[in-house]
Amino acid sequence: MSTNVLFPSGVCPSAVQPSAARERWARHGFAPLEVLVEVVVAPGWVRLAGPARTSWLARSGRWVPMNPAAVQAMASDWQTVSARVLVVVRDEPGSVVAELGSAPVGTSAEVLGWLGWPTVREAGRPVSVRDRFGARSNDYWLLEAAMEALGLPEAAGDLPVLPGISVVASARGAQSVLAGTVGSVIEAAGRLPGRTPWECIVVDDLSTSPLRLPEGLPQQVRLVRASERVYRGGARNLGQSLAAHPVTVFLDDDLQMAPDYLLEHAVRHLLWPDLITVSGREEYLEPDAPTPQRLPHGKQTPGGAGHLRDIGAGSRVGPREVYELVMRGDIVASRSVADVGFPPDYVAYGPEDGTFVAKALSCGAFVVPVPETGLYRRGYHRTGNLVAQDAARTAAFVANLERQERHFDAPADAGWAGAR
Template identity: 75%
Template sequence: MSTNPVFPRGVRPFAVQPSAAWDRWARHGFAPLDVVVEVVLGSGQLMRLAGPGRCSWLAGHGRWIPMGSGAVESVTGRAVRAGETVRPRVLLVLRDNPQYVVTELAWASDTALDEVLGWLGWPVAREAAGLVSVRERLQARSNDYWLLEAAMAALELPEAGRDLPVLPGISVVVSARGAQSVLAGTVGSVVEAAERLPGRTPWECVVVDDLSEAPLRLPAGLPPQVRLVRAAERVYRGGARNLGQELSSHPVTVFIDDDLQMAPNYLLQHAVRHLLWPNLITVSGREEYLEPAAATPQRLPYGKQVPGDVGQFRDFGTEGRVDPREAYELVGRGDIVASRPLAEVGFPPDYVAYGPEDGTFAAKALSLGAFVVPVAETGLFRRGYRRTGNLVAQDAARTAAFVANLELQERHFDAPADGGWAVTR
């Protein structure tokens, strides 16, 4: 992520003093933060708006009155349809306490209200209430996460993250099957990354054995935060992740495949972003392949700092066409870090064998107002190994299942965005 945010046309940044913002934040124990946009509607209503699924606020009777997403859509929908413009002010506030402003981030002169809502993840459309499917929602919004960039720059994060006394609790879910040869390295990298977190940060690691033919075993000597559970039946990758999420408890969840190893700074770099934005997916920006017998380097992975082009993330959806391949390109590397409300949405339950569960999950999250953000400062090592069993038969079956899953994915894209997953098989 850039330390120099790219502001939209017409938006002017405030001159922020990071030390002053940091001191104001420290007075409240480094509580989680949120970015809101303050606007005055033509009706005279003063609002501090947050994204979908988060609490927005209406000024009234000397206090801030919380508003759910439905109320925000009702109030702003009329103003959007009337073509109202506002003079927005972007603020970094304590999460769930909008009266306490840590710092001002930016402001703009007359700006269309629907554009302002788009900054926060609302669909930019004149008739947003009519957008019901995942695909329709995606086609009506972008993934330009400049507000998060501005918040991080204002506090000089993530560089200063090491000085925080605590970060949001982190749950790591490892979905595994037939992975005994690499499991020690995967779990060991989680433990090492957890040791780099601020000392009082709670964490846990749940390894889900997806009914391996030979039950998996954890190596000896691991801390008590690491535990292994075995599924009662085959649930495949998405189901294993859902089971791990059900058994975890922290506000941020890392979903990681069994053949991946974290860079030592992985958890720190991801967690600081979730401290500033409550409806977020982060993915790693570096990946390096390791031979099965090679030692894990004590450094960052080589390779591109951001997969593809950062524009691939920021411009997602702006062309008015979103297909499954575009969603997969954002997250198709085997790790996804999600805030708890998104993690609890879960992965599609009806994919069997190898499926596009990551891209489908990301599409659903985006349709609910989330942003998918690459983290260039950390990454993963992928450990090559051969799974047990008849590889020829396994690959043929996986290929057939993948083709069937692609058809299911199209149905998920056309299913309602709100609510849980519709089982389409």
């Protein structure tokens, strides 16, 4: 992968042999992993997880679970801590696969910040999505360090299985491109390790002419039709309610995956439990142009991958900043993140992707670009849209931006306030 991981000041990287780490991992059946930070404080040994995960306290020779509120209460008494960064089997804090680094001294806020905790105490009052997101860092160096320690993604093809993947394609009036979109999913699924389960759910958002799948598709592909018009966010929520696997790809109907798309995204979700990944590149194709047998060209992540690390971390967060996180029409989310759901009150042309991501990040997720793969966008004329004229389209978009501002100012830990 050659990430050249940039460790924070004061963290000393450990020398890890990827082959040895994978050998230890193999003894656990290549189970999903997570990164914990072990600290030594007054209560004893604590292995910290992200704010949406269970942390652990060593007591009487075993690891006792701690919920996020207990971690915050305990951390308020910490001044400085020593820390070790560990890759462990998910939900088994004593099963260490690799040690990534150590920090002799650090503050509790700094150490928790590595894992996506807010850098300020919230004093028990309701906190908005905007405030919570702005008070935490999206610096995903821990994930990069874990990937480097295990030699991923280069070694991903040698793994026997990856997390099961559900692809949810929201579609309306997309008959002309549907075969290409579904075909690209099937081809990408063929690149997954042999025991990896997958499915593709196409959600027809009440197209004027009901959509039809091509004949002869694998049984993993199915089509469902919404009973009423739910727009893209609602269609994605419907698909997620039917999804069976721990990772979900949300895909626009005019996008085609590169052949390595599912493999590159899924391997990252194997190492981090609360994660959003987005493609690093996209190339636009004319409606009748052949799909190239190569990775997509076109724009890469705005400002480079490092740009995404700077979102939040004390800066103001608004529509523009969030839009720069997800601007390609694909979102790959861990189950716990996908179940947050998309805001259901946007109609027609709406910023549901960015609003969903802001909400997820305010709850502790990270958003990470995947530069090794990408998408082709197949240009076509969408039919049946409610906004056929530019003036109406603009008015709908402005109304949705007003809804987005309300969602940003709503409590981070509540549902979609004010949504229909």
